[in-house]
Amino acid sequence: MSTYVDPSGRRLDDYPRPSVAVDTAVLTVTAERSLAVVLVATDGGWRLPGTFLHEHETLAEAVLRSLRTKAGVEGLSPRQLHVFDEPDRDDRGWVLSVAHRDAVPVERLTVDEELARITPLTALPALPYGHEDILKAAVATLRDDYAYRPDPSALLAAPFTLRDLQLLHEAVAGAPFRRDTFRRTMEPQLRATGETLLGSVGKPARLFTRD
Amino acid sequence: MSTYVDPSGRRLDDYPRPSVAVDTAVLTVTAERSLAVVLVATDGGWRLPGTFLHEHETLAEAVLRSLRTKAGVEGLSPRQLHVFDEPDRDDRGWVLSVAHRDAVPVERLTVDEELARITPLTALPALPYGHEDILKAAVATLRDDYAYRPDPSALLAAPFTLRDLQLLHEAVAGAPFRRDTFRRTMEPQLRATGETLLGSVGKPARLFTRD
DNA sequence: CAAATAGTGTCTTTTAGACACTATTCG
DNA sequence: CGAATAGTGTCTAAAAGACACTATTTG
Numbered sequence: 001m002s003t004y005v006d007p008s009g010r011r012l013d014d015y016p017r018p019s020v021a022v023d024t025a026v027l028t029v030t031a032e033r034s035l036a037v038v039l040v041a042t043d044g045g046w047r048l049p050g051t052f053l054h055e056h057e058t059l060a061e062a063v064l065r066s067l068r069t070k071a072g073v074e075g076l077s078p079r080q081l082h083v084f085d086e087p088d089r090d091d092r093g094w095v096l097s098v099a100h101r102d103a104v105p106v107e108r109l110t111v112d113e114e115l116a117r118i119t120p121l122t123a124l125p126a127l128p129y130g131h132e133d134i135l136k137a138a139v140a141t142l143r144d145d146y147a148y149r150p151d152p153s154a155l156l157a158a159p160f161t162l163r164d165l166q167l168l169h170e171a172v173a174g175a176p177f178r179r180d181t182f183r184r185t186m187e188p189q190l191r192a193t194g195e196t197l198l199g200s201v202g203k204p205a206r207l208f209t210r211d
Numbered sequence: 212m213s214t215y216v217d218p219s220g221r222r223l224d225d226y227p228r229p230s231v232a233v234d235t236a237v238l239t240v241t242a243e244r245s246l247a248v249v250l251v252a253t254d255g256g257w258r259l260p261g262t263f264l265h266e267h268e269t270l271a272e273a274v275l276r277s278l279r280t281k282a283g284v285e286g287l288s289p290r291q292l293h294v295f296d297e298p299d300r301d302d303r304g305w306v307l308s309v310a311h312r313d314a315v316p317v318e319r320l321t322v323d324e325e326l327a328r329i330t331p332l333t334a335l336p337a338l339p340y341g342h343e344d345i346l347k348a349a350v351a352t353l354r355d356d357y358a359y360r361p362d363p364s365a366l367l368a369a370p371f372t373l374r375d376l377q378l379l380h381e382a383v384a385g386a387p388f389r390r391d392t393f394r395r396t397m398e399p400q401l402r403a404t405g406e407t408l409l410g411s412v413g414k415p416a417r418l419f420t421r422d
Numbered sequence: 423c424a425a426a427t428a429g430t431g432t433c434t435t436t437t438a439g440a441c442a443c444t445a446t447t448c449g
Numbered sequence: 450c451g452a453a454t455a456g457t458g459t460c461t462a463a464a465a466g467a468c469a470c471t472a473t474t475t476g
Contacts (some may be wrong), residue, residue: 014264017228020307057225059296081471083268083291083309096231096264098294149373163427183429202427203473374454394437394456414446414455429472436465445456 011094019093021045022062023050023131024078024100026071026140028109029155034120037135038071038108039127041115048131049116050097060186063100072110076102081137085131097129146172150162150186151210159193161209230304233273234261235311236349237282240366241321247317248346249282249395250338252326259342260327261308265317273310275371283321287313292348295341308340312349320344357383357391361397363420370404370418372395 025048026038039046051066053059063078071108078100085096109118119125127135145152146169156168191211196204236259237249250257262277285385289311296307320329330336338346341348356363357380367379377393402422407415 013261015230017230017263018266019226019228020231051460053229055229056298058298059294059307080294083294087269088269096270130252160437161428167307179428180430180468184465196428198474200427201425201475203429220462372455389439390455391441393459395438407455409447411454412448412452414456423476425475427472427474430469430471432468434465434467437463439460439462441458441460443458443469445454447454448452449450 006148016094020053020059021050021090021095021097022053022059022066022100023048023097023129023134024063024067024074024102025081025131026073026109026133027138027142028104028106028118029105029118029168029171030118032120033167034138035171036118036120036125037118037138038109038111039119039125040070041117042128045128045130046125046135047115047121053072053098059098059100063102070111071116072112073104073108076104078102081134081141081162084134086130089129093162097193099134099137101141103142103155105155105157107157114187124193143164143173148185150189154210157210158194160209161197161205161207163205165190165208215228219346230306231264231270232261232301232306232308233264233270233277233311234259234308234340234345235274235278235313236292236346237287237320238312238314238349238353239317239329240379240382241317241329243331244378245333246350246382246385247329247331248335249320249322250328250330251281252328254338256339257328257336258339259331261281261344270309270311274313280289280311281322282327283323284315284319287315290312290352292345292352295345297341298349300340300401310345310348312345312352314353315365316366316368318368321346346414354384359396361400365421369420370406370410371417371420372416373401374416376401376419 028036030036038049040049049066049070051062053062059080060078067073068078079102081201083096083098088093088152090097106118111118118161120137122138142153150165151168156164164181165186166177166179167180170176177193190208193207193209197209212343226286239247241247250261251260259279260277261274264273271289275287278284278287279351290313292310292312294307294309298305300306301308317329332350353364362375364381373394376397377388377390380393381387401419404418404420406418409415410416
C-alpha cells in the first residue's frame, strides 16, 4: 500500500495530507412541531456534532460513530452534502470537513443534556466553522425531500392521520398548506389501515401507514 | 497550528490521515452535437483527470490545476459532486476522491492528443476507480441545469439562434424536444440582438444572447 | 343541536403538449 | 415556384389551486 511511486518519484505517503472531519446536521421536528437541530457543547458555544475520520473507516461510519456518542442515536443513514475546504476555517490546522445531513424522529433522540441540545431553528445561536451553511443546506435538502413524498425520513410514527402528516410538512416547510390539495397529493402515496382515530371532537380521522 | 490537543491527549497530526484526490468530469458538446467527456490516458486505459490535493490549496484550485495541465483549459468553475470513500477503491492506499463536474465549450478545450481525448459518451471505455459513477452524476447535474435555463454553462458562442440552442439541449438531454414548446420556454429568458442569420435556405433565424 | 374536524365535488387557473397554419428565404 | 426553415395561433389535456359543500364525531 505504500509502494506506489508517482511521476515525480515520490511515494504517495510522502505528501502532506489534510485531516478529514465529518460534521452532521441532525434534524428533527419537536413535539411542539418546530424544525430543530442537534447541537453539541463546545468551549463556550455550540456546534454541529462531528469527529475526525479514522483509518479504515468510511465517512458514513464516522458520522454514525459521532452521533452514537454525541447524540445517542443509532441506525441513521446520513447523506453527504458538501466538502468545506476553506484553508483557514479551522484553527486546529488543515482540516477538510465533509458535511452530512440526517433526520430522525425526536423520540429516537436521547441526547445527554450536559453535552447536547435539540435546538429549534428559530432559537439558533451563532455556530462556528461555517456550520450555519451546513445547516442551511441540510434544511434545503430536507424540504426538497418532503416536497413530493409523504415522509421520506420516517419522522412520523405509523399509523398517522393526514392531519398529523400535514402538521409535519408544515413544520418542515415553515409554511402552511391547503388541506384539500395536500390530501390529494399525499393520499395516493399512503396505505390506509382501515382503522380510524376516535377520542377527540369531530369526524374520526382515517389512519395511514407509509407504503 | 500543531498545538491542538484533543480529549484523549493526542495532537491532531498524530492521527493517520487519508490522501485526498480530486477527479473531474469535464463535459462538452462536440461539433457533431454529441455529449462528450475529457478522458486522460493512464496505464493501459483511460480515466477522468485528477490530482492529489496539495497543502494550502482548496479543492477548486486542485481541480483547476489538474485541468490546466491535463486538458489545457483555464477559467472553469468546477462544482463539487460527491466524496467517494470506499476504503478499497484505490490500490495506492487510503485515498478519498472528491468528484467534481464542469462544462466548457469544445472550442476552449485544447487537449494534448497524446495525453487526453474528448470522448463521446456513446463510445465510452471502461473507467477505473468508480469514475463511471462520477460521470453519471455529472451528466445528471448538467441535465438538471439545462432543464429550465437556456445555457447555464455558456456552451454556446453568442449570438446564437433558437435552433442552435435546441440542438445543444437535445445533445445534453439525449432526447428531442418540440420546437414550439422549446421556443416558448426559452425565448423569454433570452435577449434578441435584433439581427438575423442569413445565408442558408429558409426564413432567416433571429439571433439571441444570454441575458 | 353547536362546534369541531374529516373528507369530497366541482369550478377556475395555469401549464404543457400537439397540431396546423403563416412567413421568409434560397435555388 | 418548391423545398426548407422560422415563427405563431389555438385547441386539448393535465395539474394545481380555490371554494364550498357534506359527513361524523363530542359534549
